[in-house]
Amino acid sequence: MIVVSDTSPLCYLLLIEEIEVLPQLFNRVIIPPRVRDELLAPAAPLVVREWITQPPDWLEMQAITGEIDAALNQLDLGEQEAITLALQLKADLILLDDLAARRIATQFELEIVGLLGILGSAAEKRRIDFSTAIERLQQTTFRVSPKLIQSLLQQYQKDEQP
Incomplete structure (x- = not known):
């Protein structure tokens, strides 16, 4: 399975100490250089910057080839490269949170x-x-709707009970 990720899912999984679910679910995850750069940015949380300086074996960086489609211009550079890489690799899945990028x-x-x-x-x-x-x-x-969170909590709390 080919999985490409944008910055946000990696960042938040690190912040909530659940990053290890990615190799458990997908074996490996691929990011483009711009996503790595965003994870290394001075504005990124320290735990994120430290993690990406010595990435785990299951995280692979791969450069995009060719041009970025003009339809992606309204997105930030990490999202542009992640979507472009997913298209180039014919990825099975892309990890994205931003609503505009998802659309x-x-x-x-x-x-x-x-x-x-x-x-x-x-x-x-x-x-x-x-x-x-x-x-x-x-x-x-x-950021997420409190209503959505409540709905998901109810759903998964049922699943977590024996």
Whole structure:
């Protein structure tokens, strides 16, 4: 399975200490250079910058080839490169959270999952405690509808009960 990631899912999984769900779910994840640069940026949290300086074996960086489609111009550079790389590799999945980026990726017929989908899959496979992950996530700058969070908590709390 070929999985390409944008910056946000990696960053937030690191912040909530659940980054290891990625190799458990997908074996390996590929990022373009711009995503690496965003993870290294001075504005990125220290834990993120430290992690990317010595990335795990399951994280692979791969450069894009050719031009970036003009339809991606409204997105930030990391999203542009992640979508371009996913298209070039014919990726099975792209990890994206930004709504505008998700809309455009959908137009390119890419299969998308965001941070909440990753956490949901990990919870279904009993790799994480969903409630704890959401509690940690709510202590970050991640923005999501409280209604959606409540719905997901109800869904996965049922799944977590024996």
